[in-house]
Every structure is written in C-alpha cells, then in structure tokens.
Amino acid sequence: MITAHDLIEQVLALSVADDAVVVVTDVSEASLRWANSSMTTNGASTYRKWSLVSFIHGESGTSIGVVNSTSVDAGDIPDIVRASEETARSAEPTTETMPLVDGSSVDDAWTEPPVSTGAEVFTALVGPLSRGFDGTDNLFGFAHHQVHTTWLGTSTGVRRRWVQHTGSLEINGKRDYGTHVASAWVGAGTKDFTDIDVDSMLSSLDVQLGWARTRVELPAGRYDTILPPSAVSDLLVYMLWSMSGRGAHEGRNAFARSGGTRLGEKLTDLPLTLTTDPHASGIESMPFIATSHSGDDLSVFDNGLDLPAVDWIRDGHINALAFSRAGAQEFGNQFTFAADNATLTGGSDATVDDMIRSTKRGLLLTCLWYIREVDPTSLLLTDLTRDGVYLIEDGKVVGAVNNFRFNESPIDLLRRVTEAGASERTLPREWGDWFNRAIMAPLRIPDFHMSSVSKAT
Secondary structure: OOOHHHHHHHHHHHOOOOEEEEEEEEEEEEEEEEEOOEEEEEEEEEEEEEEEEEEEEEOOEEEEEEEEEOOOOHHHHHHHHHHHHHHHHHOOOEOOOOOOOOOOOEOOOOOOOOOOOOHHHHHHHHHHHHHHHOOOOEEEEEEEEEEEEEEEEEOOOOEEEEEEEEEEEEEEEEEEOOOOEEEEEEEEEEOOOOOOOHHHHHHHHHHHHHHOOOEEOOOOEEEEEEEOHHHHHHHHHHHHHOOEHHHHHOOOOOOEEOOEEOOOOEOOOOOOEEEEOOOOOOOOOOOEOOOOOOOOOOOHHHOOOEOOOEEEEEOOEEOOOEEOHHHHHHHOOOOEOOOOOEEEEOOOOOOHHHHHHOOOEEEEEOOEEEEEEEEOOOOEEEEEEOOOEEEEEOOEEEEEEOEEEEEEOHHHHHHHOOEEOOOEEEOOOOOOOOOOOEEEOOEEEEEEEEEEEEOOO
16 A cells, blocks of 8 residues: 555646645544444454645636545545545635645655554453443443544645544443343543543443432433533533634624624633643644645635644633634634644543532432424524433432433523632543543533433433
C-alpha cells in the first residue's frame, strides 16, 4: 500500500486544479465486548480514508470539488483526481473564498508510518473485568481503542501530521432484586487505558446498584438535582457545538440577540469557564484544521490553520463564538474554532459525594440518553434519564426513582446553577462516540425540570 505522504505528493503532482487539499487518515482500532458477564466478541481492524478538495478560481469566485475515497490502490489515484476537478468545474462558486494557508515548514513526523493499536492495549483490563464477571451482577459493556493518524497536504505547501489516541471503557451492571432489576452505568475516557482504575469503576457500579435496592416512584416536576461530570459534559458539549458565530449573527441560534450576538452576556455569578485547548494536558487533540467539508464556521480554505485555546464561557460570561476566517472577516470577529476537547473549571473542590451530603432533598441524575434539540433559538433540549436516577434525603441516597423525560436548555442551566464542584476527566454517556475528551465539574441545579415520567427501564 502506498504510504500516506507519498499518496498526498502524487495527488498534488497530478492535480491541474488551481489549488488542492488532500487529507489522509489511517485508522487502527481494537475492541472488546461482553454481555451477561462473558466475553462475546473482540477484534482489530485497519483502514484508510482520504479526501481530495480541488479549487477552481474564476471571476465570480472559487468553485470546489470534493471526492472521498477508501481506495488503497495507487492505480485509482488519477481517476480520483480527475473526478474531483470535474466536480469543481461543475459547481457553483462559493461566496466565502479565502486564500489557502501558506505552508512554511514540514512537520518533523511527516514521513513516519501510521501508529497502530491491538488487543494488547486492553491487558490491564483483563484481571479486574474477570473478577467482576465472577460476581453476582450481570455485566455488559465494551472497551474500544482507536488510533487516527492524519496527514494534511496542500498545494500551498502545508504538510501536517497528527496522531490521535481515543479510548473508552463503558460498563453497565444489572442486579436482580426479585421485585425489580436495577441497572447502572459507569464509563471512562482514556488515551491508552493505563490511567483507568477498573476496580474503582466496579466499586462505583456496586454502590449505585446497592442504592437501587429501594424503588421510589416520583411525579414529574422540578427538583434540586446534582449532575455528575458525565451528565454535565453531555449538555455542555451540545452547547459548544451550537456556538456558531454566523448562526448567531443571522438569528438562527440561541446566541443571537436583536442587532447582534450575546457575546459578553453574563450567564452565572459562579466563575465558570468552558475552554477548548488542543494542548490541554491529558486530553490533547489535533492542533490544526484538517477537513474536506465546510459548514457555518468550518471552511476547507482554513486547512492547516493552528487551533487556538478558546474560553467559550469565561468567568460566567459568554466570551467567544466560532468563526471561520471568512466569517470572521464578514462579521468583524477573529477566527475561532473548537478543538476536540472541553474543560469546565471554576468550581469548588467538592466531590459529588460532598454535594450529596449537603442536599436536604433532591435527585442525583447520573446518565442522560437520547438528547434531541427542540428549539435551536433557545437551545431547548429534550432527553431521557437512564441507568440511575437516585433520591437524596438528608444527605444520603435512599433509593432509585423512576426514569423521566426532561426539557432543559444548557444555557438556562448555567443561569440557574447554584453550585459547581471539582473538575475531573469524564466520558459523556450520550456523545462519547463523537466527543471523548472532557474534563467537567459536577453542577447543582435547584429546579431541574423533569417534564414527564418515562416508562423506560
């Protein structure tokens, strides 16, 4: 198979478009799955995906043609190049033309081979999982590890390479109490599984399943609710994805206001800061733009741009919105785009257990599921609870309650939050397959809206 960097050089040499961008990603992944406390499947795979973006400049603008491929046959390269150019020639010119980024240097690792993974990455999990399987609870779940090695090359000289390690471990436990079956979930994100304490995760699972011995039926309503870091990440990641500068200026999202945007608006008195930073320790992510498609705030013209650290919320205020270079130029802002991670800081050193002990009566909402947007102009989301909603009375968890559907906007939650605890690495339950790298603080919402009772079990 042709090497990725040679593929890029051959494509750029063959191209007769005015400009071209090539993105190549070699993927290596390994997985383990188990059900009813027994291993079911495991395996490893590798594959390549690559894209060519061709640019044809004209008097009325630049036309763009994109062809995506999974071919590893060098003989297919000429046809793919020609197809991309023909697509560009037949396309309508874009209204957001910008000069491609100039490349002044080549990444040191440009010619290095892709990085791979395999079953050996799970070695440290085997012993603790085996002990868990020997217990009385039924365990279900999976461990997944991916390594994406991405190369970016452009006709303007950009030559970038990045290796992204992405791992996750999720365990669902079920305990039969005769009158009912309790269910709970724990999960963790990681680069290589060396930092995961499986015994601690299983202990947490045991505690939650123990809480569920007692069942309590509660009606819909507003409850003092503690959201652990995983639940917080699911809500704030969706908000982060919605912070489009163009969408705000055009009145299409919740960050718009009459005559402009909500930049600078105060959301909370708590000094909460939501940051994306490709160099954040332990959750490092690709530090540059490498894309074959454009959107409201992402542009193929920006390939190769370094991603800055951005405080999207700073000390409780809306501090930034996302803009491509073209959008920034149009609306008088600066280029900002979110790295593939997020950190929420500004809380106290209180743990979730500490927050439980200070609760007179409320709920602990551990897992969110099936998040869907109801109204983009307010960022109202609807969702279901799953695998553990617990009743707190006088500082102790006294039982598990029925599931709910809730309706909330993460923006409104930040307005109403009364307590934030210690930030920690976490895995979003809902969005973990798409957003793995999060460090979040637990939050207390004094009037979280459980809109209706759910029959889901």
